[in-house]
Amino acid sequence: MSSVPYPVQNLVVSEDPLSLDRIRGILTRLEDTIIFSLIERAQFAHNPKAYRRGEFKELRDIGFEGSWLEWFLKETETFHAKARRYTSPDEYPFTDIKELPPPILKPIPHPPILYPNSINVNKSILSFYVQHIVPRITRQATLLLSAIKRARGISGDDEFEDDGNYGSAAFVDLEVLQAISKRVHYGKFVSESKFRDDPAAFIPHIQSRNREALANLITKPAVEEKLLQRLRKKANTYAINFSPEGEPLNDSATRKIDVDGVVELYQDYIIPLTKEVEVDYLLVRLDGMSQEEIDALASKKQNGHS
Ligand SMILES: C=C(O[C@@H]1C=C(C(=O)O)C=C[C@H]1O)C(=O)O
Numbered sequence: 001m002s003s004v005p006y007p008v009q010n011l012v013v014s015e016d017p018l019s020l021d022r023i024r025g026i027l028t029r030l031e032d033t034i035i036f037s038l039i040e041r042a043q044f045a046h047n048p049k050a051y052r053r054g055e056f057k058e059l060r061d062i063g064f065e066g067s068w069l070e071w072f073l074k075e076t077e078t079f080h081a082k083a084r085r086y087t088s089p090d091e092y093p094f095t096d097i098k099e100l101p102p103p104i105l106k107p108i109p110h111p112p113i114l115y116p117n118s119i120n121v122n123k124s125i126l127s128f129y130v131q132h133i134v135p136r137i138t139r140q141a142t143l144l145l146s147a148i149k150r151a152r153g154i155s156g157d158d159e160f161e162d163d164g165n166y167g168s169a170a171f172v173d174l175e176v177l178q179a180i181s182k183r184v185h186y187g188k189f190v191s192e193s194k195f196r197d198d199p200a201a202f203i204p205h206i207q208s209r210n211r212e213a214l215a216n217l218i219t220k221p222a223v224e225e226k227l228l229q230r231l232r233k234k235a236n237t238y239a240i241n242f243s244p245e246g247e248p249l250n251d252s253a254t255r256k257i258d259v260d261g262v263v264e265l266y267q268d269y270i271i272p273l274t275k276e277v278e279v280d281y282l283l284v285r286l287d288g289m290s291q292e293e294i295d296a297l298a299s300k301k302q303n304g305h306s
Contacts, residue, residue: 017113018193023186024223030183031231035238037175038137038265039257044169045145046138047162051130069130072170073177074099089114090189092181094122114188117284121277122181128269129177136261183270187277194218194278195285199297206286207294211279218278224271228263235262 016022049055050068064071077086077095084103085091089110093100135142146159194217195202205213239255240248286294 017111018189018196020190020193020197023189023193027183027186028227028230030179030186031227031234032238033179034176034183034270035231035235035257035262037172037179038133038262039238041134041169041172041176042137042257043141044138044165044172045142045163046135046160047164047166047169048160049162050166050170051134068166069170069173070094072167073126073174076174084108090182090186092120092122092185094126094177094181114192115281115285116287117188117281119185119188119277119280119284121184121273121280122177124273125177125180125184129173129180132269133176133261133265134173137258139258180270184274184277187274188281190274191218191278191281191285195282199300202282203286203294203298206282209283211283214279214282215275218275218282227271228267231266232259232263235259 053067053070054060054065056068056071059066059068059071064074066074074095077093078100080086081093081097081100081102082104084105084107086093086097086100087103087107087110141163142160145163149155149159201217202214205217235257236255236259239257239259240250241254241256242248289297
């Protein structure tokens with residue numbers, strides 16, 4: 001296991017970018033980013049209006065028919081594209097790349113680590129985030145807001161509308177979405193590492209398009225179980241609130257985030273989607289290769305990525 005607390009995320013300087021230990025270390029570090037950004041989003045109410053397409057006249061008036069969040073994503077990712085964010089093999093935009101401008105800087109000369117592919121599952125991530133994650137993690141703030149509104153004589157659907165923090169909430173939505181996207185698409189590096197470690201194990205199932213066999217090869221139940229145990233401990237700890245005197249409040253009702261919700265997010269969505277990306281990547285891993293090149297790969301000794 002690497003001696004540094006967290007591996008270098010920089011793909012250019014890392015000594016072995018495909019070490020599975022190093023990749024797993026980056027996935028572990030992304031757990032912190034995802035938990036803390038969920039804690040930040042949980043401070044605001046659901047604000048369902050921000051996720052409904054065509055809801056804002058101000059956006060329709062400038063010719064944008066999507067939701068507030070989709071507009072926030074497009075505007076932010078337009079700048080990030082100019083800053084060459086999406087020339088990196090571990091960054092994927094939610095906005096259609098064809099709608100984004102080219103970078104103004106030359107791309108960083110990343111070593112060719114991943115096999116050419118166009119896998120981008122951000123549409124799924126955005127849909128699940130809006131439909132399931134936001135309502136779940138903002139439940140406490142939403143119920144508190146509705147009680148305050150009822151006390152002011154506001155009742156019915158208006159109780160549950162929003163706290164008006166569209167910009168602040170969308171800014172944090174982006175942080176959560178970008179962290180989940182990075183985490184899920186890191187499945188490509190995991191897959192490349194496992195493939196290089198034992199090409200012969202994967203090649204027959206890639207050629208027969210056997211998704212189930214490939215999924216069984218990449219699945220490591222012990223790693224997943226350890227992750228979920230660690231995640232629950234982290235979420236429980238990071239969610240602790242403190243008294244004004246700085247004493248930890250051990251009452252679970254004062255936690256800053258729904259801990260079960262964080263664990264279920266990984267168990268029911270992030271891990272399964274990461275594995276789908278791993279299999280999707282393997283299925284294109286031999287594209288364009290001649291049978292001779294494939295046979296040479298199949299006969300290669302394991303190269304020590306374990
Ligand atoms: C990411 C890996 O591949 C799979 C996916 C995992 C995940 O998404 O957390 C964990 C273990 C494997 O089932 C890995 O082997 O580390």
